[in-house]
Amino acid sequence: MAYDHIPLDDExxxxxxxxxxxxxxxxxxxxxxxxxCHGDAALTADLERRFGEIVTGKASRAAKExxxxxxxxxxxxxxxxxxxxxxxxxxxxxxxxxxxxxxxxPAAGDALxxxxxxxxxxxxxxxxxxxxxxxxAASVKPLAALLxxxxxxxxxxxxxxxxxxxxxxxxxxxxxxxxxGPVADAVIDxxxxxxxxFLAACDREAASTIYRSVAATVGDAPKTHRSRAVRVAAQSGxxxxxxxxxxx
Numbered sequence: 001m002a003y004d005h006i007p008l009d010d011e012x013x014x015x016x017x018x019x020x021x022x023x024x025x026x027x028x029x030x031x032x033x034x035x036x037c038h039g040d041a042a043l044t045a046d047l048e049r050r051f052g053e054i055v056t057g058k059a060s061r062a063a064k065e066x067x068x069x070x071x072x073x074x075x076x077x078x079x080x081x082x083x084x085x086x087x088x089x090x091x092x093x094x095x096x097x098x099x100x101x102x103x104x105x106p107a108a109g110d111a112l113x114x115x116x117x118x119x120x121x122x123x124x125x126x127x128x129x130x131x132x133x134x135x136x137a138a139s140v141k142p143l144a145a146l147l148x149x150x151x152x153x154x155x156x157x158x159x160x161x162x163x164x165x166x167x168x169x170x171x172x173x174x175x176x177x178x179x180x181g182p183v184a185d186a187v188i189d190x191x192x193x194x195x196x197x198f199l200a201a202c203d204r205e206a207a208s209t210i211y212r213s214v215a216a217t218v219g220d221a222p223k224t225h226r227s228r229a230v231r232v233a234a235q236s237g238x239x240x241x242x243x244x245x246x247x248x
Contacts (some may be wrong), residue, residue: 012050014027030070037074047070051074061091072102073102077103080111083096084114088119101131109138109139113138129160132164133163141168143164144176148178161190195210199241204241204244207237
């Protein structure tokens with residue numbers, strides 16, 4: 001549906017009253033406006049402000065989630081003060097994270113990183129996941145600090161470091177020394193992910209160093225299906241590192 005720049009007061013009133021199960025047709029013009037606003041700074045700013053008012057107002061959870069989805073598409077640093085206070089609220093944390101992890105402004109990453117130090121349990125795992133989705137290099141230090149603690153958080157942090165895949169992330173994973181179990185498995189998988197990322201970037205030396213280290217943790221006679229799979233992954237990576245046909 002094309003957006004013709006007519007006033008959207010009625011549509012935002014409909015959104016404020018919207019709830020699950022209600023007719024979503026009145027929101028179609030808002031959908032069209034979000035699509036049309038790209039390249040129109042004034043319209044983008046107006047929509048961002050008004051969606052923020054829905055998030056901070058007394059609208060239903062359904063309406064707030066709709067607004068957060070739209071902010072994930074058009075949000076800027078101006079939306080961070082709207083979304084950040086919701087990160088510690090179990091009822092609103094997920095939708096706030098959904099928006100913040102997609103807003104490119106550095107302040108959005110700062111908000112998620114700050115919240116990681118304030119929440120626990122599933123909320124903390126959510127922050128870790130969002131930071132991983134942002135490939136947030138500034139999160140390496142706080143994530144590395146979680147590797148030796150609670151097993152669920154440690155495994156989530158390891159996975160996140162593997163997705164961030166910077167040299168510092170790889171170093172943090174190499175320094176981890178978890179016992180056998182889910183955390184140790186997550187660290188190995190994350191180290192392989194780092195090596196794969198380095199290889200994709202044509203840094204064969206860094207990649208091969210990790211592949212050799214991971215292979216050494218398994219040894220020449222793996223005894224489980226998983227350890228055999230890890231050895232195969234590491235050896236395959238080493239073979240790929242020998243292929244110099246792709247230039248950096």
